[in-house]
Amino acid sequence: MKADIIVVGGGLGGCTAALAAAKRGQRVILTEETDWIGGQLTSQAVPPDEHKWIEQFGCTASYRNFRDRVRDYYKRNYPLKEEAIANEKLNPGNGWVSRLCHEPKVALAVLEEMLAPFVGSGRITILLNYQVECADVDQDTVQSVLVKHTRTGNTLTLTGDIFLDATECGDLLPLAGVEYVTGAESKAETGELHAPEEARPQDMQPITHVFAVDYLEGEDFTIEKPSQYEKWKDYQAPFLQHKQLSWFAPDAHTGESKEFTMFHHGDLWGLWDYRRIIDPALFKEGTFQGDITLINWPQNDYWLGSIIDVNPDDRLRYLEEAKQLSLSLLYWLQTEAPRPDGSKGYPGVRLRPDVLGTEDGLAKYPYIRESRRIKAIFTVVEEHINAETRGNKGIERFEDSVGIGCYRIDLHPTTETNTFFYTESYPFEIPLGALLPIRVKNLLPACKNIGATHITNGCFRVHPVEWNIGESAGYLAAFSLEKGILPREVRENEEMLREFQEMLVKEGIEISWPEIGAI
Template identity: 60%
Template structure:
C-alpha cells in the first residue's frame, strides 16, 4: 500500500467513549483496528468533554458491562494508589473522589484519560490498535451499498490518509461519517405523526437540536482575586433572558427539571443552606478526602447556565458552526466572570473573586474543556428505532421493561432533553431501565457501517437516555464485537440479527465478554 494508505479489519472514526470501547472489543477479538481522534485526548465525554459519569442507581452491582465496571474500579484504585488520602477514603469500596451528587464516581478528566489509555495500552503496544490523533473524516467512497474507503485529514498538518477496512464504525461526536458515506440519517426533532411520541413536536425540524456545553473547572480561595478578563460577549450574556424563563440566564434561577412550568432557585456554596448546592453538583475533588493535599475542592461547571442553545454546530455552514462554537465558549467564560463579579451572595454582596479558572485541569489556554459536550448527534435510520414509548414509565405503565430478543446491552437513565435550538423544549421524563436492541445499530442500507456512540437508531427524545456514559460505552463494545463477529464469520451484521443461530451465538460471545443483555426479572424498580 502507499504510504498515505492504511488498512485494518475495523476502522473507527472518533476516539470518544464509544470509539475507545469499540476498539478495545474488536482488538480483544483479534481484529486489527485503526482509530482516529480529533483532539489529543481519547475518551470523549469522560475526558475531553469533562463530564462526570451520569449513571443509574443499580450501577455498582448491575446495569453496565464488565469493562465499564473495570474502568470504575481502576479509577478508584488509581486515587488510592497514587494520592494521599484519608483513612476513611482508603477504606471506602465505593469511593467517590469528588463526592459530587450527580454521580457515584466524580473524578478528574485526566484520571479517566489515564485509565482508558492503560486499558488500550496492550493492543496499541502490540500494533493491533493504531490511533491517529488530530484526524477528522473528510471524504469517502462507496459502491454497492458498502464503504470502500474513508479519507481523513489532520487538522494541524493537513496531511491526508486513506483508510480501508472491512467495517467502518462512526464514533464521531456528531455522526460526521454518515453524510460522507451517503447513509440515511435523522437530525433534530421528529414529528409526532412520524414517531407517535407524546412529547414530540407537531412538525419535524432537523435543526431543532439539544444544547451543547463548554465545561470548565473552578477552585476557590477566600480572599483571593482571580477575576479573569471581561469576556467580549459578557454584556450580551449578562442581560440575556431565555424565552422559557422570567429570569436572566446568568442567575441562580433555573427551570425545574421535574416541573418544566416552574422555576427553582439554587444556591452556590454548601454553607448557603441548599441540600444540593451547585458547587458540589459536579465536584471532582473533595479536598477533605485527600489528607491535606488540596487547599480547595475542584468542581466542573456544566450547568443550565452554560448550556448553549442559540444554534447547532452541524448541518449548518462552517461560518455558522464557528459562530456558535465561539458563542458557547463566550457563554461559559461569561459565567465564570459573572460568578466572580456579580453573582448574588447570601450576605447581600456580589461575586466570588476567589474563584479560580483551573486551566491546568484540561491543559487548554482558555481554561475550557478541549471539546464541547455534545448531547445529540446525527442518528442513523435503523432497522429498529427506539422511541419514547419504548422506555417511558407513563407510556409503558404495567408493561414494565421492554425486552428485545436481539438485545446486546442494558442501561438506565431518565429521558433528559436539554433545551433545544428552535423550540427550546426540555424535559426530564421518568423511564424504566432499558435494553439495547441490535436492530437500532443496523443502518437500513449501508452494509459495513456501524454506529458506535449516540448515533444509533433513536428518536431525539429517546436519545435523552441512550446518550449517557455507561450506555455509550456499551454501544461501542457491541459495535466492536459485532464487526469482529461479522469478519470472522464472513457475514453481514444484518445477517447476525436475521439468523437466529448467529444471533444466539453472538449474544453468547458478548455475554462471555461481559455484556449484560437483559435486566433481571426481580430487579427492584
C-alpha cells in the same frame, strides 16, 4: 493505512469498540479529532451520569472495570487519607451528580491503560488530531475514509472491512451517504406521544462548553471581562422566567424557575459540588488548595443554534458564543453572583486550564448531547422506555438485545422550540436492529448515533450506555469478520444471533434486566 476495522472517533464508544474488536484478534485503527481519547469523560469534561444500581449491576464488565481502575488509580497515586483508601466506593470529588466524580486526566490515563496492551502489540493504532473529511463508497459498501490532521493538514486514507462511526456528531454518516435523522422527528414518523406534529431537524439539545475551576477564599483570580459579557449578562430566554446568569435554573419537571446558590445554604442546594471532582477532605492535608469542580450547569447550556448540518460560518459562531457564555458565567461568578450575606462575587474562583489540558481553561470539545442518528432497521421510541406511557407493562424486552442501559429521559432546552422534557423511565435494552443502517452494509454506529429518536436519545446519550453501544458494535464488527458475513446477517439468522449474544454475555455484557421498577 489498512486495518480490519476502522473506528472514526475516539470518544467512549470509539474506545470500547476498538477494545472489543482487538480482544477478538482484529486489527483496528482508531482516530480522534482532539489529542485526548475518551470523549464525554475527558475532552468534554463530564463526570459519568449513571443509574442508581450502577455499583451492583446494569453495565458491562469492562465499564465496571473502568470504574474500579479509576478508584484504584487514586489509591495508588494520590495521598489519600486512610479512611478514603479503605472506602471501596470512593468518590474522589464527592459530587452529587455521580457516585464517581473524578478528574478528566484520570479517566484518560485509565482508558490509555486499558488500551495499552493492544496498542503495544500493534493491534490498535490510535491517530490523534485526525478529523474525517470524506469517504469512498461503492455499492452500499464503504471502501475507505480520508482523515486530515487538524494541525498539520496531513491526510491519510484508511482502508478496512468494517467502519464504525463513533464521532460526537455522527460526522461520518453524511460523508458515507448513510441515511440519518437529526433533531425532533414528527409524531407521524415515530408515533411517540410527546413528538411534535411537524419534524424539526434543527431542534436539538444544547451544547455546553465545560470549564474547570477551584476556589480559594480571600484570593482574587478575576479573569478579563469576556467580549460578550454584556450580552449574556442581560440575556433572558423567552421561555424562562429568569436571566441566564443567575442562581435560577429551569425545573425539569415543571419548567418553573428553581433557585440554587453557590454553596449549600439553608434549604438551597449549592451548585458548586454538583460536579465537584476533587474534595480536598479526602486527601492528606495540603494536597489540594481547594475543591476542584467542573462547571456544566444550566447557566452555560447554549441553545441559540445547532452545530450540526449548518453552514460553517454559523457553526463557528455558535461554538464561539457557547465559549463566551461559559466565560461570562465564570466572570459573573467572580464579580456579580449574589452571596447569602448580601455581597456579590466570588473572586476566589480560579480557572484551571491544567485540569483540562487547554490554554483557555475550557474543555477541548463542547459537551454534545445529541448527534446525527442513523435510520436504522429498528428504532427505539418513547413507548419502549417512558414509564408514563408503558404503565405497568414493565421493561420492554428485545429478542435481539445486545446490551442494557438506564437513565431518565432528559432533554435540555432545545435549539429551536426551546422544549425541555424530563420523565421517569424504565431500564431499557439495546436492540441489535438499532445498530444497523437500513442500507449501507459495512458501517455501524458506535455511540449516540444509533437508531434512537430525539426523545429516546435523552437516555441513550449517557456514559455507560454509550460505552455499551460502542463495545457491542466492536464485538459485532469482529464477529461478522470471523464468520465472513455482514453485520445485518447476524440479526437475520436466529442461530447466528444466539451465538453472538452468547459471545457478548461471555465477554461480560449484560443483555437483559431483572424485573425492577422505573428509575
